[in-house]
Amino acid sequence: MNLTNASVGLVAPEIYRHEAPFVLQCGVTLPSYELVYETYGTLNNEATNAILICHALSGHHHAAGVHTEEDVKPGWWDSCIGPGKPIDTNLYFVVSLNNIGGCHGSTGPRSKNPKTGQAYGPEFPTVLVRDWVATQAHLADHLGIRQFAAIVGGSLGGMQAMQWAIDFPDRIRTAIVIASAAKLSAQNIAFNEIARQAITSDPNFFAGRYAENESNPDQGLMLARMIGHVTYLSDDGMREKFGRELKSGNPQKGDDVEFQVESYLHHQGRSFSQVFDANTYVLMTKALDFYDPASEHNNDLATVLKDVSARFLVVSFTSDWRFSVERSQEIVNALVAAGKNVATAIIESEHGHDSFLLPIPRYFDVLNAYLGHLYEELDPKVSSS
Amino acid sequence: MNLTNASVGLVAPEIYRHEAPFVLQCGVTLPSYELVYETYGTLNNEATNAILICHALSGHHHAAGVHTEEDVKPGWWDSCIGPGKPIDTNLYFVVSLNNIGGCHGSTGPRSKNPKTGQAYGPEFPTVLVRDWVATQAHLADHLGIRQFAAIVGGSLGGMQAMQWAIDFPDRIRTAIVIASAAKLSAQNIAFNEIARQAITSDPNFFAGRYAENESNPDQGLMLARMIGHVTYLSDDGMREKFGRELKSGNPQKGDDVEFQVESYLHHQGRSFSQVFDANTYVLMTKALDFYDPASEHNNDLATVLKDVSARFLVVSFTSDWRFSVERSQEIVNALVAAGKNVATAIIESEHGHDSFLLPIPRYFDVLNAYLGHLYEELDPKVSSS
Numbered sequence: 001m002n003l004t005n006a007s008v009g010l011v012a013p014e015i016y017r018h019e020a021p022f023v024l025q026c027g028v029t030l031p032s033y034e035l036v037y038e039t040y041g042t043l044n045n046e047a048t049n050a051i052l053i054c055h056a057l058s059g060h061h062h063a064a065g066v067h068t069e070e071d072v073k074p075g076w077w078d079s080c081i082g083p084g085k086p087i088d089t090n091l092y093f094v095v096s097l098n099n100i101g102g103c104h105g106s107t108g109p110r111s112k113n114p115k116t117g118q119a120y121g122p123e124f125p126t127v128l129v130r131d132w133v134a135t136q137a138h139l140a141d142h143l144g145i146r147q148f149a150a151i152v153g154g155s156l157g158g159m160q161a162m163q164w165a166i167d168f169p170d171r172i173r174t175a176i177v178i179a180s181a182a183k184l185s186a187q188n189i190a191f192n193e194i195a196r197q198a199i200t201s202d203p204n205f206f207a208g209r210y211a212e213n214e215s216n217p218d219q220g221l222m223l224a225r226m227i228g229h230v231t232y233l234s235d236d237g238m239r240e241k242f243g244r245e246l247k248s249g250n251p252q253k254g255d256d257v258e259f260q261v262e263s264y265l266h267h268q269g270r271s272f273s274q275v276f277d278a279n280t281y282v283l284m285t286k287a288l289d290f291y292d293p294a295s296e297h298n299n300d301l302a303t304v305l306k307d308v309s310a311r312f313l314v315v316s317f318t319s320d321w322r323f324s325v326e327r328s329q330e331i332v333n334a335l336v337a338a339g340k341n342v343a344t345a346i347i348e349s350e351h352g353h354d355s356f357l358l359p360i361p362r363y364f365d366v367l368n369a370y371l372g373h374l375y376e377e378l379d380p381k382v383s384s385s
Numbered sequence: 386m387n388l389t390n391a392s393v394g395l396v397a398p399e400i401y402r403h404e405a406p407f408v409l410q411c412g413v414t415l416p417s418y419e420l421v422y423e424t425y426g427t428l429n430n431e432a433t434n435a436i437l438i439c440h441a442l443s444g445h446h447h448a449a450g451v452h453t454e455e456d457v458k459p460g461w462w463d464s465c466i467g468p469g470k471p472i473d474t475n476l477y478f479v480v481s482l483n484n485i486g487g488c489h490g491s492t493g494p495r496s497k498n499p500k501t502g503q504a505y506g507p508e509f510p511t512v513l514v515r516d517w518v519a520t521q522a523h524l525a526d527h528l529g530i531r532q533f534a535a536i537v538g539g540s541l542g543g544m545q546a547m548q549w550a551i552d553f554p555d556r557i558r559t560a561i562v563i564a565s566a567a568k569l570s571a572q573n574i575a576f577n578e579i580a581r582q583a584i585t586s587d588p589n590f591f592a593g594r595y596a597e598n599e600s601n602p603d604q605g606l607m608l609a610r611m612i613g614h615v616t617y618l619s620d621d622g623m624r625e626k627f628g629r630e631l632k633s634g635n636p637q638k639g640d641d642v643e644f645q646v647e648s649y650l651h652h653q654g655r656s657f658s659q660v661f662d663a664n665t666y667v668l669m670t671k672a673l674d675f676y677d678p679a680s681e682h683n684n685d686l687a688t689v690l691k692d693v694s695a696r697f698l699v700v701s702f703t704s705d706w707r708f709s710v711e712r713s714q715e716i717v718n719a720l721v722a723a724g725k726n727v728a729t730a731i732i733e734s735e736h737g738h739d740s741f742l743l744p745i746p747r748y749f750d751v752l753n754a755y756l757g758h759l760y761e762e763l764d765p766k767v768s769s770s
Contacts, residue, residue, distance in 0.1 A: 026638055128637070186623035186646040190615040193647045194608060201604040203588050219586040223579060227612070230575040235706070238571035244677060251675035252513070253411055259674070261571040262578045289644070290636035292629065321620070321706070 006083040007074060008040040011065035013105060016142050022135065028125035031114055035139055036105030037061050037097035040081060041089035043143070048378045050145045051087060051371075052136060053077065053096040054153030054160035057228070057284050058276060060104035063096040064089075079359040086367035087152065091375045095143065100135055101127040101284065103277030110211070110277055122208025122279050129156075129291045133163045137171065147171050149378055150371065154178040154356035155323060156284070159291045162331065165310040166293060174374055176367070178315045179356040181327035182301050182334070183292040188322055191231055192285040195224035199278045208279050217278045222269030224281060229268050234319035234352035294334075301334035311341040313370050315363065317355035318348050343370065391468040392459060393425040396450035398490060401527050407520065413510035416499055420524055421490030422446050422482035425466060426474035428528070433763045435530045436472060436756075437521060438462065438481040439538030439545035442613070442669050443661060445489035448481040449474075464744040471752035472537065476760045480528065485520055486512040486669065488662030495596070495662055507593025507664050514541075514676045518548045522556065532556050534763055535756065539563040539741035540708060541669065544676045547716065550695040551678060559759055561752070563700045564741040566712035567686050567719070568677040573707055576616055577670040580609035584663045593664050602663045607654030609666060614653050619704035619737035679719075686719035696726040698755050700748065702740035703733050728755065 016035045023029045038061050043050060053063050055076075064081035066074050081087040081094055098106040101124060109124040140148065151161040151172050158180025165175045184192075199205060202220030206213045230238075242261035249255030294301040312335055316328035325346050335342040345366045349355040355363070401420045408414045423446050428435060438448050440461075449466035451459050466472040466479055483491040486509060494509040525533065536546040536557050543565025550560045569577075584590060587605030591598045615623075627646035634640030679686040697720055701713035710731050720727040730751045734740040740748070 183629060185620055186627040186629065186644070187615060187618070187620040189629070189644050190611070190623065190646050190650055193644075193650065194611045194615065197604075197611065198583065198608055201608070219582075223583055223586070223608070226575070226579050226582065230572060230579065233572070235570055235572045235709070238575065242571040244568060244571065244574070244680075251671075251677075252681070255511075257671075257675070259571070259574050259578075261575050265575055265578065286636075286642075290642070292636075295629075296637070324620070 006085070007078060008065035008082050008089050010069070011038050011040065011062075011067065011075075013038050013061055015105070016139050018135070018138050022138075024125050024131050025128045026126045030100070030107065030125075033100055033107040033135065034105075034111075035097050035100065035107075035135060037095060037139060038063065038065075038075075039096075039143075040064050040094040041092050043093040043145070044379075047145050048147070048149060049091065049375070050093045050095060050140075050143070050148050052140070052148050052151045052164075053081070053087075053094060054132070054136070054151065054157035055096070055099065056153070056155035056157045057288065058272070058281075059157070060102060061096050061098040061106075062104070064094070077357065080364065080367070086364045087371060088368075088375075092149065092371070095139070095145070097136065097139060099127075099132045101280060101287070103280040108277070109208075109279035109283065119211055120279075121211065122282075124279060124283060126290075127283060127287055129159045129163050129287055130167060132160055132287075133167050136160070136164070137168060140171065147173055149374060150174045150176055152176040152178070153180070155180055155353065156288050156291075159288075163293065165308045165312070166304060169307055169309045172310045174313065174370075175310045176313045176315070176370070177328070177331060179317055179320055179323045179328070179353055180331070181323050182294060182331050184289055185327075189289045191227060191322070192289055195227050196282050196285055198223035198227070199281060205278060208282075210278065216273070218270070218273040221273035221276060221278055221281065222266075225269045225272040225276075226265045229265055231322050232353040234321065234350055236319060237350045237352055240350065301330065302337035305334055305338040305340060308335075308338065308340055312343070313366075314342060314344045315356075315366065316344075316346055317351070317353070317363075318346060319350045320353045320355060322353045391470070392463060393450035393467050393474050395454070396423050396425065396447075396452065396460075398423050398446055400490070401524050403520070403523050407523075409510050409516050410513045411511045415485075415492065415510075418485055418492035418520065419490075419496075420482050420485065420492075420520060422480060422524060423448065423450075423460075424481075424528075425449050425479040426477050428478040428530070429764075432530050433532070433534060434476065434760070435478045435480060435525075435528070435533050437525070437533050437536045437549075438466070438472075438479060439517070439521070439536065439542035440481070440484065441538070441540040441542045442673065443657070443666075444542070445487060446481050446483040446491075447489070449479070462742065465749065465752065471749045472756060473753075473760075477534065477756070480524070480530075482521065482524060484512075484517045486665060486672070488665040493662070494593075494664035494668065504596055505664075506596065507667075509664060509668060511675075512668060512672055514544045514548050514672055515552060517545055517672075518552050521545070521549070522553060525556065532558055534759060535559040535561055537561040537563070538565070540565055540738065541673050541676075544673075548678065550693045550697070551689060554692055554694045557695045559698065559755075560695045561698045561700070561755070562713070562716060564702055564705055564708045564713070564738055565716070566708050567679060567716050569674055570712075574674045576612060576707070577674055580612050581667050581670055583608035583612070584666060590663060593667075595663065601658070603655070603658040606658035606661060606663055606666065607651075610654045610657040610661075611650045614650055616707050617738040619706065619735055621704060622735045622737055625735065686715065687722035690719055690723040690725060693720075693723065693725055697728070698751075699727060699729045700741075700751065701729075701731055702736070702738070702748075703731060704735045705738045705740060707738045
């Protein structure tokens with residue numbers, strides 16, 4: 001495989017309309033729903049070469065390529081998905097969607113509630129990882145994909161890949177779980193709750209009815225994003241990137257000082273608050289907090305995984321302290337205890353949780369090798385050549 | 386020394402009034418100022434047995450004992466200060482103050498600005514660690530203490546102890562620097578800035594004029610404290626204390642769920658917002674961010690410490706990730722490079738930055754031994770017996 005900077009080029013989102021009622025885990029029924037998704041590459045005749053990309057907290061369907069020729073910013077995982085890239089669109093048919101509850105086109109808090117004729121807003125029901133997996137299976141049916149060659153996700157996306165292996169053992173060949181966990185720690189829940197508090201206590205939140213009040217909790221979203229950013233980086237990574245460099249002012253003189261790291265976070269927070277929906281942020285962080293497949297099995301993850309038939313690749317990063325190497329090793333240990341096929345890679349990186357989005361050579365080598373071998377199994381022409 | 390649960394008992398705060406003008410590092414002059422302080426134990430005739438306690442971000446003068454017989458909550462370091470305790474009031478005369486800029490009785494944002502007749506509020510000038518050290522020296526003069534046997538502080542308090550050794554080499558015999566750093570990292574500055582943003586963006590902050598508006602930025606202070614709490618604990622410590630225990634609701638049913646860790650943080654945040662002053666919080670976090678004695682010496686801390694004559698004890702805790710062992714080792718390395726006398730202890734603890742406030746046996750043994758040996762030097766009767 002030749003790793004180049006080639007891109008999938010121009011892509012256009014599509015919509016899947018699920019016209020039948022869908023009962024969520026919480027008991028609420030969506031009378032119908034829509035998923036916005038993109039695909040890259042070509043599905044082979046046997047429909048065996050599909051890879052599903054599951055997005056994380058603030059992700060969406062636009063993972064690769066550009067929407068217009070003038071588009072300066074490609075999809076969020078363009079470094080990894082494309083011709084000759086680790087998720088190679090010359091070999092694979094890649095599906096990337098926005099999950100329900102999201103704010104990028106799929107049915108979510110910004111969608112109209114058919115019961116009231118108004119936007120759902122804060123009344124959008126609680127969505128769990130299992131619900132996402134079920135809707136992704138509907139999308140697979142729609143696309144004629146009986147079994148995914150791989151389902152890949154980082155962070156919250158990794159939880160979806162794992163849940164696929166549990167809920168649809170015969171529909172997933174390999175699960176690639178990156179910088180994820182089988183459940184959040186108290187510290188992670190605490191950071192998510194602080195972010196939610198920042199949003200919901202913003203007076204412009206209006207109990208989630210900001211749109212009707214022609215308002216937006218910009219400040220709360222900005223704070224939530226700043227907390228996310230700091231905790232997704234590592235202490236060392238931030239030291240290298242920002243140090244104690246000043247943007248303005250002299251601290252020894254009592255000036256109004258701004259450190260570079262502050263300036264960066266302000267900018268990131270403000271940009272995010274202009275594009276992301278606050279109700280979606282609250283909903284997505286709760287899905288993260290609530291994920292805990294072992295909770296109904298005496299906290300024994302190996303029991304939950306006993307009927308899994310997918311192979312697993314579990315990847316973690318040394319400086320990731322929100323989804324640490326130890327959390328990934330818990331998944332590996334449970335798979336081993338359940339007698340499953342699992343490979344694992346611990347990647348040296350100083351970029352914290354953000355590492356899973358970065359083109360770190362050894363990380364990409366691992367994905368490339370794993371998916372290359374997988375492809376040989378799928379395509380008899382390759383393996384016999 | 387006999388470690389018991391004995392207390393210094395009933396104590397009463399006193400006020401030191403500095404009637405002369407005091408020029409702050411930022412150039413602003415306070416026409417006068419007041420310090421509220423407490424003392425425990427007895428100053429010996431030679432005034433050689435005094436220990437100064439420097440408080441951290443949210444600390445104050447009330448470090449030991451109780452204010453009334455009914456007082457259920459003793460001072461913030463009562464576990465460490467008292468008869469037979471590591472900072473032994475049978476041997477030492479202990480001085481503990483609230484720094485200027487504080488909100489517990491010393492001149493600060495809640496004090497009246499003589500120029501305007503109104504509270505300083507947000508116009509209280511920038512205060513740096515050096516300013517605190519200078520005012521503490523005035524207090525020492527007032528108390529007849531030429532040289533402290535020891536100056537002890539954790540976190541921001543440790544910066545004050547270090548700065549004493551730099552600014553007044555002949556007035557400090559030993560500096561005990563606990564869970565501190567010679568400068569904050571970008572990550573630490575980022576967390577402080579998020580806390581400040583939470584406070585200053587609260588609409589009840591009124592640009593720092595909340596008191597005049599009969600208001601208080603409760604929500605912002607609550608968020609700031611929640612961020613502090615989470616980052617002062619460790620992931621492992623929180624797992625042990627809270628795990629994923631639920632306070633209410635079933636996450637699998639879409640209930641309004643509260644995890645124990647959330648309930649705890651809400652409670653801590655609300656309590657704090659009722660007692661702490663928002664302008665003080667902003668001011669104190671800036672003093673933390675701005676501390677960097679090496680910045681004017683080519684970032685060479687050893688050069689800054691070259692005229693220090695105090696001995697140092699530098700203590701850090703294994704799970705403290707905001708003031709990590711590495712930051713303490715930077716101080717130790719600079720002292721070694723400068724040819725100074727330094728002892729260091731790295732204490733195993735899973736309680737994160739909060740460890741410095743906890744009665745961890747090895748930590749207290751180290752303090753006890755160090756201060757015990759120090760006392761023998763001070764008191765010829767002891768060393769010859």
